[in-house]
Amino acid sequence: MANTFGYGGMTNHIADMNFSKFIFIIGANPAVNHPVSMVHILRAKEKGAKIVCVDPHFSKTAAKANEYIRIRSGTDVALVYAMINVIVQKKLYDEKYLKERVYGYEEIFKEARKYTLSEAENITGIPAATIERIAIEMARAKPASLIWNQGLTQHTVGTNNTRIMPILQMILGNIGKRGGGVNILRGHDNVQGASDMNNLSDSLPGYYGLGEGPWRHFCKHWGVDYEWMKSRFKSKEMMEKTGYALSTWRFGVLDEENYANNAGTQIKMMIVIGNGISTTTLLDKTKAALDNLEMLVFIDPYVNDVAVITDRTDNLFLLPAASQMETSGCVAATNRAYQWRYQVIKPMFECREDHEILFDLAGRLGFKEQYQKSLYENAKKDGRSEFIWPDDATTEMAQSIRSIGLQGMSAKRLKAHCDNWHMFDTNTLEGKGPMKGQFYGLPWPCWSESHPGTPIMYADEIPVMRGGMGFRVNWGLESPDGKSMLSARGLPDSKIKGHPAISAENIEKVLGIRLSNEEKEIVKGKTFATDNSNILVNKALEAGICPYGNGKARMVVWNWYDKIPLHREPLHSFRGDLVDKYPSFPDKKDHFRANIKYVSRQKEKDWVKEYPLNLLTGRLVAHMGTGTETRSAKYLAEVQGEMFVEIHPNTALNLGVNDGDMVWLHGTSGTKILVKARHSYRVDESCVFIPQNFSGIYSGKSLIDKYPKGTEPYAIGEASTLVTSYGFDYNTACPETKCGLCRIEKA
Numbered sequence: 184m185a186n187t188f189g190y191g192g193m194t195n196h197i198a199d200m201n202f203s204k205f206i207f208i209i210g211a212n213p214a215v216n217h218p219v220s221m222v223h224i225l226r227a228k229e230k231g232a233k234i235v236c237v238d239p240h241f242s243k244t245a246a247k248a249n250e251y252i253r254i255r256s257g258t259d260v261a262l263v264y265a266m267i268n269v270i271v272q273k274k275l276y277d278e279k280y281l282k283e284r285v286y287g288y289e290e291i292f293k294e295a296r297k298y299t300l301s302e303a304e305n306i307t308g309i310p311a312a313t314i315e316r317i318a319i320e321m322a323r324a325k326p327a328s329l330i331w332n333q334g335l336t337q338h339t340v341g342t343n344n345t346r347i348m349p350i351l352q353m354i355l356g357n358i359g360k361r362g363g364g365v366n367i368l369r370g371h372d373n374v375q376g377a378s379d380m381n382n383l384s385d386s387l388p389g390y391y392g393l394g395e396g397p398w399r400h401f402c403k404h405w406g407v408d409y410e411w412m413k414s415r416f417k418s419k420e421m422m423e424k425t426g427y428a429l430s431t432w433r434f435g436v437l438d439e440e441n442y443a444n445n446a447g448t449q450i451k452m453m454i455v456i457g458n459g460i461s462t463t464t465l466l467d468k469t470k471a472a473l474d475n476l477e478m479l480v481f482i483d484p485y486v487n488d489v490a491v492i493t494d495r496t497d498n499l500f501l502l503p504a505a506s507q508m509e510t511s512g513c514v515a516a517t518n519r520a521y522q523w524r525y526q527v528i529k530p531m532f533e534c535r536e537d538h539e540i541l542f543d544l545a546g547r548l549g550f551k552e553q554y555q556k557s558l559y560e561n562a563k564k565d566g567r568s569e570f571i572w573p574d575d576a577t578t579e580m581a582q583s584i585r586s587i588g589l590q591g592m593s594a595k596r597l598k599a600h601c602d603n604w605h606m607f608d609t610n611t612l613e614g615k616g617p618m619k620g621q622f623y624g625l626p627w628p629c630w631s632e633s634h635p636g637t638p639i640m641y642a643d644e645i646p647v648m649r650g651g652m653g654f655r656v657n658w659g660l661e662s663p664d665g666k667s668m669l670s671a672r673g674l675p676d677s678k679i680k681g682h683p684a685i686s687a688e689n690i691e692k693v694l695g696i697r698l699s700n701e702e703k704e705i706v707k708g709k710t711f712a713t714d715n716s717n718i719l720v721n722k723a724l725e726a727g728i729c730p731y732g733n734g735k736a737r738m739v740v741w742n743w744y745d746k747i748p749l750h751r752e753p754l755h756s757f758r759g760d761l762v763d764k765y766p767s768f769p770d771k772k773d774h775f776r777a778n779i780k781y782v783s784r785q786k787e788k789d790w791v792k793e794y795p796l797n798l799l800t801g802r803l804v805a806h807m808g809t810g811t812e813t814r815s816a817k818y819l820a821e822v823q824g825e826m827f828v829e830i831h832p833n834t835a836l837n838l839g840v841n842d843g844d845m846v847w848l849h850g851t852s853g854t855k856i857l858v859k860a861r862h863s864y865r866v867d868e869s870c871v872f873i874p875q876n877f878s879g880i881y882s883g884k885s886l887i888d889k890y891p892k893g894t895e896p897y898a899i900g901e902a903s904t905l906v907t908s909y910g911f912d913y914n915t916a917c918p919e920t921k922c923g924l925c926r927i928e929k930a
């Protein structure tokens with residue numbers, strides 16, 4: 184099942200912010216959520232960088248920034264277009280960079296003209312003069328870094344938000360530069376790894392997609408027959424179809440209309456491994472779906488609170504999983520670097536490592552042999568009869584995922600990095616002494632065993648063997664309007680300018696070389712991403728170029744609904760008067776197998792009349808995710824033990840709500856939660872803020888009796904997701920938890 188909380192990758196790395204002169208934090212709160220990154224941000228500040236924080240909520244990060252800018256949630260696209268408009272008018276853009284490396288910026292400049300300072304002020308609530316000044320300051324500071332996280336992604340326009348930010352950075356020439364880049368601070372431990380392995384329903388590992396080609400590529404690496412794999416699915420069509428997502432599976436249980444998207448079948452059984460489930464919006468729907476399944480299995484070190492939310496009394500199983508301290512393997516950090524982790528202690532009591540549980544499950548389902556095949560194959564190559572976990576799995580992963588260049592990684596190389604931590608520069612990640620010529624954690628792409636990894640992506644002023652690269656050529660060689668999609672530049676040490684991704688077909692022409700007959704035979708029909716011999720990649724590296732091509736970044740995505748990012752009002756907009764001018768998307772059928780409403784929901788009624796407050800959600804420093812783990816930790820529960828709503832004193836007192844009163848907070852789906860009001864100036868009069876880290880109380884009712892004895896958390900509270908509004912990103916189906924509407928009444 185897909186984790187639909189979208190992110191986007193980090194182009195640079197955390198310590199690289201030490202080189203930034205200006206750090207634009209928009210939709211992230213690293214002081215709370217990424218304290219280690221915050222240290223680097225504060226170091227940059229000490230060295231003179233200006234830190235700007237754009238957030239509808241005065242966060243702890245805002246408190247540490249040089250300047251805090253309050254924005255109406257869901258309007259970041261409008262803000263950035265207005266900034267771009269200023270930058271264009273004052274000629275502060277990097278024209279050379281755009282001409283040589285970017286396609287479609289003229290369209291962006293044109294669209295930006297619509298967002299005059301006064302129009303942007305009206306949409307975002309930010310004073311025109313502030314927008315103008317910040318745009319100029321950011322454009323003049325070289326380099327500037329841009330940071331975002333969930334404040335931008337959890338919107339119906341999440342994808343538009345995450346497109347407009349790199350567009351801004353490219354206009355300023357900040358992508359591919361030390362101290363620049365777009366730096367998306369990732370969520371969970373190893374969430375980058377989960378995304379690289381594509382624990383998602385729309386792709387195979389390494390972002391290869393779901394087509395027959397990728398399936399054949401992976402079947403080969405897994406040592407299984409493609410036809411056998413196909414026989415596991417109802418049809419080839421279903422094999423290649425995007426699956427349900429974390430946000431859409433409920434519809435697959437509850438709404439008959441949706442079964443059609445799932446080959447006519449209802450979802451009947453679910454296994455949840457390492458997810459809180461209750462952290463997805465429309466918790467009432469989740470509960471109903473959990474109640475309606477025929478069988479439900481949780482694999483978790485804790486009594487996952489979903490086991491508590493459901494009313495079902497049978498066919499509910501909890502398999503105790505080992506914690507990370509009891510396992511080993513490689514995990515990917517937020518900057519695409521992989522780190523080896525050793526086991527600290529053996530699994531305690533009856534808990535087992537996740538993979539052991541999955542091996543057994545495959546056994547019961549009758550395909551354990553195929554499931555473990557590649558592990559045995561890897562052992563055999565090494566003269567062993569038994570595989571070594573996780574080393575042989577790491578080999579499989581590295582060898583199969585060539586699209587993003589993991590093939591330079593190996594368990595041995597990653598362990599050496601972990602063991603020699605002190606031999607790497609903490610600001611540049613560069614190795615010293617025996618580690619010279621490698622960057623810490625081999626941030627991908629790491630093209631071969633002698634490639635050092637890539638600390639800063641898209642840096643085309645650096646040779647490929649030092650981590651240099653252009654933009655990937657992934658959209659053809661020409662745009663629909665006949666413009667070249669190849670970069671006008673080349674990497675240092677190479678005479679080859681912009682070029683396509685390397686394949687058997689074009690390698691001789693692009694590199695001006697001849698392959699031997701033997702080499703030709705080996706690489707026949709292959710591309711840089713499917714050639715297991717790595718011949719194509721190695722020849723490209725020898726010629727000083729990056730195997731995946733050197734192209735233009737495209738600002739116009741001609742095959743998407745919004746070809747360029749557009750501002751669209753949230754489904755439940757606080758500014759109903761702007762909905763006609765900036766409407767949401769048309770409704771979307773079969774979106775991760777669900778039929779999702781956009782404009783029909785937005786226009787269903789005058790939402791703001793009934794629900795007059797803007798609802799914001801975010802995190803607390805003492806808790807993680809559902810809080811399942813952290814609310815079970817005595818001292819963390821002591822630090823932050825109670826669910827609350829932050830409300831501006833003017834708003835509160837007009838509603839007759841005193842500081843500390845209990846209130847009912849009503850969501851737009853007709854659901855409500857009972858929480859304590861906290862008077863606070865961190866929100867303005869239009870907004871309230873609730874934390875996302877609680878569960879265990881459901882619409883005023885404590886569920887504590889439902890926990891098996893001895894497993895009760897120390898702190899419980901209402902879940903924010905019971906009242907967050909309906910709404911999903913148009914491309915990723917990520918739930919819209921960062922804006923919505925609500926109503927508050929004294930309890």
Ligand SMILES: Nc1nc2c(c(=O)[nH]1)N[C@H]1C(S)=C(S)[C@@H](COP(=O)(O)OP(=O)(O)OC[C@H]3O[C@@H](n4cnc5c(=O)[nH]c(N)nc54)[C@H](O)[C@@H]3O)O[C@H]1N2
Pocket residue numbers: 188209210211212213215216217237238239240242254255256257258259331332333334335368369370371799800801802803804805806807808876921922
């Ligand atoms: N202590 C702690 N740390 C964590 C987590 C945790 O639960 N607890 N969770 C981890 C995970 S899974 C993730 S994904 C990350 C999340 O990290 P962040 O994205 O930093 O987390 P949030 O607090 O959810 O949201 C960040 C900010 O976005 C603001 N925001 C809301 N709407 C908008 C908007 O429309 N525009 C703008 N510009 N800002 C907006 C919010 O007010 C909030 O201050 O944190 C990770 N780290």
Ligand SMILES: Nc1nc2c(c(=O)[nH]1)N[C@H]1C(S)=C(S)[C@@H](COP(=O)(O)OP(=O)(O)OC[C@H]3O[C@@H](n4cnc5c(=O)[nH]c(N)nc54)[C@H](O)[C@@H]3O)O[C@H]1N2
Pocket residue numbers: 188333337370371456457458459460461462463464482483484485487488504505506507537800801802807808809810811812875903904907920
């Ligand atoms: N209102 C609102 N809702 C939100 C958000 C928001 O900002 N606002 N943010 C969203 C985001 S970005 C996210 S990521 C989600 C939170 O994401 P969730 O994944 O729902 O929350 P967690 O509590 O982190 O869930 C992790 C679960 O995995 C278990 N676990 C830990 N280690 C292991 C292990 O090694 N093996 C196994 N099998 N299990 C393990 C934990 O006990 C826990 O039950 O919340 C989302 N929901």
Ligand SMILES: [Mo]
Pocket residue numbers: 188370371
């Ligand atoms: Mo997350």
